[in-house]
Amino acid sequence: MVSLKRADFPLPDLSDERTTEFFAGAARGELVIPKCDSCGAFCWYPEERCLKCDGDAFTWTAVDGHGRLYSWAVVRRAFLPAFEGMVPFVTGLVALDADPTVRIVSYVVDCDPDALAADQPLDVVFRDLRFPTVPDRAVPVPMFVPA
């Protein structure tokens, strides 16, 4: 079994090249998604090759932060020590208006979990992600709020 020894887990690993741009975008208040230079399709997740045309060059492109709530879970059990004190929280999939096949995984915040509805409009916000198990570190990330 693999052991996850990275001291700042479960914060994202900002040194991972495949996702560096995503978090750099969030730090400046932009939601950025890789767009294939060959066919123009958004490619999410950032894989090595475009699933549509097999292209291998991408430009991280800012999209507006509107989307719809595709599905979600209200997490009540803290599955990692880092999540203790956070539960219950809402995490789910947001299908972007720019391309609904792109689903961003994130927290839905400032909401009543019982009032959430399928495909309801959401807007992106950028908030610092912190975990009590990783003191003194915060990473700005996209989260979503009801529109």
Next chain:
Amino acid sequence: MSDWGHATELDDISGQVAIAGIGETEYTKASGRTAREIGVEAAERAIADAGLEPTDIDGLSWNGAFADFDADAFHEHFGTSHDLWTSRWGGGMTWAGTAPHLAAQAIADGKARHVLNVFPVAWATQRGSMTGGPGETHAAQPLKQNLEVPFGWFPQPVYFATIMRRHMLEFGTTEEQFGAIAVACRRNANHNPTAVMHEKKMTLDDYLASPLLADPLRMFDSCLISDGGAAYITTSLERARDLAQPPAVVAGVGEGNAESGGHWSQQQEFTSTPQVFSAPPAFKMAGLAPGDVDVLTVYDPFTVVSMMQIEDMGFCEKGAAGEFVEGDTLHHDGELAFNTHGGLLSHAYVLGIAHVVEVVKQIRGTAPAQVPGCEVGVYGGYTGGMASTLILTEDR
């Protein structure tokens, strides 16, 4: 609908090989044993069941992603050193369904005569040292580690809660319908003395009272965490007829793949499994249809995975499984005998290998919750981005 995945092209091997031996260890909570010890014990019992000797085994398959059991473990345990045809693409999960196809090819090519497929697991024992339990292998994947885990979308119960909710939203599936699957598996396990949950009854009210781990997913929607293992031997049908047990004939095999790989979040047909691609060619190879099936076992880490595979394998229309599974449909004495050993939910979480062994027992007529006159049994394997279908029949 069909552009989100594809079937693997598989040669037609219908009727060429059979499963001729099965072996199982005890299925338990934390046992303190290693998966290697469990694996060799399952292997030994399968060899004995077939009436073979360890030196007769000339092919071995296991799952290379779980380095606990391999050819070295085999030779060390049995004190042997003979050449083995080997494949790391066997073991449990989807590969528990496709290993007989690999074996059939090795046998047809003259590389092996008796191919042993083994899968052991000791996750109940290892659990305390794993980050997020079985989620650990997922957390180690960079894209999940950076784009899912930080956002609380981890581990597996959270993925499947999200899929379950979408199934409810799209098709009107109810929590009682998911509960019907859990109750059926438990009742079947109550008939099976080797099931971890053999002694524990569960009613629909018990299900509805079980804690929500990730709403709408409850503890009783979720598989156990277990120690245990099983093994089976594939050989030519001709050879199987000379061995100790009645053959379970491999009539059809299928394998399906989703383009999104192992990322559930990006799977465009979110409430479907790659069984959509796997089951039809397997039934075609077997010359059978879902209506011919006497016993169905599917890889069932969560109730929604059963719900989706029942639909995707063609036992009912897409979206209709909620109504289909209500009441006692899936009980061993119901309309579609399902996970008759108790499944991952109530038998043991040994990742599908015991499902295949259960189908073999049903074909032999020796299962604890035996379906009378069982002639056709099916295993539906599932590993997120992949699915497999293994159809076994009585030797006629």
